[in-house]
Amino acid sequence: MSAILPGATIGFLGGGQLARMMALEARRMGYRIAILDPDPDGPAGQVADHCIEGSFDDVDAAQRLAEHSQVVTLDTEHIPAEVLERIEKTTPVRPSADVLRIIQDRLNQRRFIEAQGAPQVRWAAVSDPESLKEAGESIGFPCILKTRRSGYDGKGQARIERATDLADGWEAIGKAPAVMEAFVDFDREISTLLARGVDGEIRFHPLAHNDHRHHILHISRAPADVPPEMARQAQEIGEGLATALGHIGMIAAELFVKRDGSLLVNEIAPRTHNSGHYTFGACVTSQFEQHVRATCGLPLGDPSLQRPAVMLNLLGDLWSGGEPDWTSVWSHPSAHLHLYGKASARPGRKMGHVLVVDDGKNDPGAVAEKIYQDLQGAAPRASVARAG
DSSP states (O other), X not given: OOOOOBTBEEEEEOOXXXXXXXXXXXXXXXXXXXXXXXXXXSTTGGGOSEXXXXXXXXXXXXXXXXXXXXXXXXXOTTSOHHHHHHHTTTSOBSSOHHHHHHHSSHHHHHHHHHHTTOOBOOEEEEXXXXXXHHHHHHHOSSEEEEESSSOOTTTTEEEEOSGGGHHHHHHHXXXXXXXXXXXXXXXXXXXXEEEEOTTOXXXXXXXXXXXXXXXXXXXXXXXXXXXXXXXXXXXXXXXXXXXXXXXXXXXXXXXXXXXXXXXXXXXXXXXXXXXXXXXXXXBSSOHHHHHHHHHTTXXXXXXXXXXXXXXXXXXXXXXXXXXXXXXXXXXXXXXEEEEOOOSOOOTTOEEEEEEEEOXXXXXXXXXXXXXXXXXXTOOOOSOOBOXX
């Protein structure tokens, strides 16, 4: 299959921050950009050549996007697989409808991971009060009840501490079809980030170590400080899942590192990923350019890390008193501000991020935390000098 070369139009289903950063890289490479999103003035729409206003389940709007595009990709896995199936009859869609059918339903995803023999948390399907009770008896407590569809950043989830809390947990997720997962007392979470090309070529970005607050990613550090054997195993898991899916593009697997050093797959994201934002400025080829290369059938780029880096998420909570004072970012030469162009801020909404690269003098993690404290209006830390 011939490559889709610069000058062609890439269509994006979804116009959020992931599409924006992919579009910025694609435009630098010479591609044109078309967007389908309910908000044409959203993050990606601001940098697109053509915007189609429409919902993600609007097949007619998706077909119009496909007519403008030589290849279609996405920035969210919540696009209905049926929409992708319709438009991939005429236009290459990467990832495919088959991939989304597996990933966007947690039950399908758990069954897929199990079929590949990859290690994962213990789980059980829940469809009604009877299966809810059976799942609790099987999985034990505490456990996490998650809706099968549309959950992210802790949404659509309920932690259940004991059997008497089952009914409340079921009510909290809207009595929707769900998956119950065992609670994992893990040591840390890491992400394996890789791209798979049209020809099956695989390239890995360095593993990221992720810290969450209130179920939302707070900071990612790269490279993750893990033993070489663990890094190799994490990459093998990611490659096996991507290959079995027949996925094309960037894909991330979030992994729990248990206290005994073993790994468990938490979930799969068939797209560029929040924990890979550090690559946009710290790697030879960012995850966003790599996704463009893969979906367009180009050779994959060099994903190696040029310098250790830390990515700090900026959530809408920081805007509670108005636009933050970015002086605390700009005062650090090794820090780089990325804002997504979202019109309104609300608690928990991802509004941007800060990339801090290692300058050889200051620890990037300490710099990122100092920036975060300053943006919150807290007293700055005494020093961010590297220990030792």
